[in-house]
Amino acid sequence: MEAPLFLQLCDLLLDRGYWEPHPTQWVGIDESVAICLLCLNYNERHRVLAERFQHSSETVDRHLRRCLRSLVRLERDLVRPIDYHIIHPRIQNKALFWPWFKGGRVAHMIPGSYEMFYLILIVPFHDYQQYYAVDTAYTNMSGFMTPFRGARGTHQERAARALFNRCHASLRNIIERTFGVLKKQFPIFKGLMHNYLMATQNNIVLTCCALHNFMCDHVPNDVYFVEEEADGALADNINPFNQMARAQQLDMSTQGIAGWNEYRRAIADHMYYHQHL
Structure with a gap:
């Protein structure tokens, strides 16, 4: 993800109220999102991320889960039909x-x-x-x-x-x-996710779907999209919260x-x- 698109993603989370800054934490939204993207796109281990960002593994884990929760809220806006009445x-x-x-x-x-x-x-x-x-x-x-x-x-x-x-x-x-x-775009799916709780695994799947659609809206000529x-x-x-089909x-x-x-x-x-x- 290029820097302008990365900043646009951070701004989107802030503008829609999906990210709530915590006054006592030094890690901002840009660093939290970067930690999350590196984990999903490169399947980096927490100890590697801790060394790279100079935080403890506990801090990395906490902000990863927090960022996932924010991106999952974005999923409700991006992972949905464009129009329920249109036949493809x-x-x-x-x-x-x-x-x-x-x-x-x-x-x-x-x-x-x-x-x-x-x-x-x-x-x-x-x-x-x-x-x-x-x-x-x-x-x-x-x-x-x-x-x-x-x-x-x-x-x-x-x-x-x-x-x-x-x-x-x-x-x-x-x-x-x-x-x-x-799987091609998010290598974290290529292996087992034993280190994550089931709720976090669910958030990872939904987050990757949201990020995928976010990128295809802004970078339609991405190599993965052209290949597929x-x-x-x-x-x-x-409406960002369009009503889904009733179960x-x-x-x-x-x-x-x-x-x-x-x-x-x-x-x-x-x-x-x-x-x-």
Whole structure:
């Protein structure tokens, strides 16, 4: 991060009230943010940071956690959809996705022609159910849509399931690439974070997402973004506190899971019939 952008980030935290100066502490916002960025971008150990900034390891740890808490508040402004009512062109203009998967939601992550985001997909059947596109490690139930397993059934049923799985996998690939970009940009994700409490680990993930979006807004030609945009094109060829989408109640009962399986089957059948009209 270049010096002007670094100072802009510090000013943003101050202007929005996310950083509250402490009158008894000598470490200012610029030094705290620098400690945090070095930890995230280079996965520096606390003892190395303590030597570099000439503070105790306890001081470094305290200000790192304090800076993470401030940047997490910034995440609410930066990690969100630009507009909940806009369907991304790559979904709307691609027969593999439209109209079966009506829109991606939650957080725009990667700039360019093939934006990455964690997906909540809305399918235009029945009552517009919302769900996460997940892999087979999850149970197919309300709010979590997995691909089909196995190949039992008639030829038509197998073909419909295969078509659904292909569409589903293409969308999940965006999520996998999102994690790949974060690992490239923030080496702290490449190793284990045993030395941090779970709450701090959560803040690290959210902070990195916020910093990523902050940089892509101000440095859209960054090498990581250009590289991932090219990878996305290749894969395609083979209010600061805006209200988030309301969470839906999960139905984990046997009846609810059976109904969700039927809902998935109906989507696959509609895909198949549409393709063979």
